[in-house]
Amino acid sequence: MDKIEAMLAGDRENALHNIKIDFNNLHLVWPCWEYLQSYREAIMEYIAFRVEDFAYPKITTHRDAKGYFKRLERMRKGKAPKGLVPASAFWLVDGRNYIGSGDVRHCLNESLSRLGGHIGYSIRPAAWGRGLGTIQLAMLIEEAAKLEIPRPLITCFDDNLASIKVIEKNGGILVNKITNRVRGEKKLTRHYEM
Numbered sequence: 665m666d667k668i669e670a671m672l673a674g675d676r677e678n679a680l681h682n683i684k685i686d687f688n689n690l691h692l693v694w695p696c697w698e699y700l701q702s703y704r705e706a707i708m709e710y711i712a713f714r715v716e717d718f719a720y721p722k723i724t725t726h727r728d729a730k731g732y733f734k735r736l737e738r739m740r741k742g743k744a745p746k747g748l749v750p751a752s753a754f755w756l757v758d759g760r761n762y763i764g765s766g767d768v769r770h771c772l773n774e775s776l777s778r779l780g781g782h783i784g785y786s787i788r789p790a791a792w793g794r795g796l797g798t799i800q801l802a803m804l805i806e807e808a809a810k811l812e813i814p815r816p817l818i819t820c821f822d823d824n825l826a827s828i829k830v831i832e833k834n835g836g837i838l839v840n841k842i843t844n845r846v847r848g849e850k851k852l853t854r855h856y857e858m
């Protein structure tokens with residue numbers, strides 16, 4: 665049984681320990697062709713694990729991928745569609761695999777000030793629980809500093825224990841808790857300043 669089949673069959677134990685990671689070669693890249701296949705496998709994992717805080721682009725054809733990369737490049741260069749702010753998207757990779765995604769928003773709008781903040785992130789489920797979320801966030805904070813965002817805002821649901829740990833291990837200071845309405849549900853949301 666391969667990793668994705670294992671996940672879809674609910675065999676999380678098998679699924680979660682089946683990806684080898686080169687910890688000496690972790691780095692952020694802009695989303696690119698080199699890791700696209702690995703990224704598409706990871707999307708299956710996100711779906712299997714019902715990760716909802718992550719917007720999956722639909723990439724089935726070469727054209728979809730080209731369009732996706734172009735959209736991200738425009739966002740990075742400051743040309744955001746109406747209602748969105750410019751943002752830099754990154755993938756955490758180890759030279760072989762896609763491992764996680766991160767977004768650094770160049771500024772906040774009203775909606776991001778409540779939910780979303782400057783930095784968003786995820787790690788593919790097959791790599792959870794090995795310190796990678798913590799490492800990736802540290803790298804994203806460095807990217808934010810390069811964009812002259814010295815104290816980024818990070819928001820996180822009050823029941824997302826893994827994310828709370830990742831933020832606090834990176835020195836996040838809890839500055840506020842507010843309630844947001846998400847998909848019809850009230851969600852207590854933590855605001856951290858990094």
Ligand SMILES: CC(C)(COP(=O)(O)OP(=O)(O)OC[C@H]1O[C@@H](n2cnc3c(N)ncnc32)[C@H](O)[C@@H]1OP(=O)(O)O)[C@@H](O)C(=O)NCCC(=O)NCCS
Binds near residue numbers: 793796820826
């Ligand atoms: C949040 C997320 C990025 C964490 O990634 P990760 O690589 O598993 O994080 P780490 O391995 O660095 O774990 C950090 C800490 O959280 C703990 N942790 C991990 N999963 C946990 C869980 N489900 N419940 C409680 N604690 C958890 C780890 O044990 C570790 O604590 P420790 O160092 O004291 O042992 C990952 O779970 C994810 O992608 N979640 C879905 C998307 C998401 O929630 N993004 C954040 C939105 S604010």
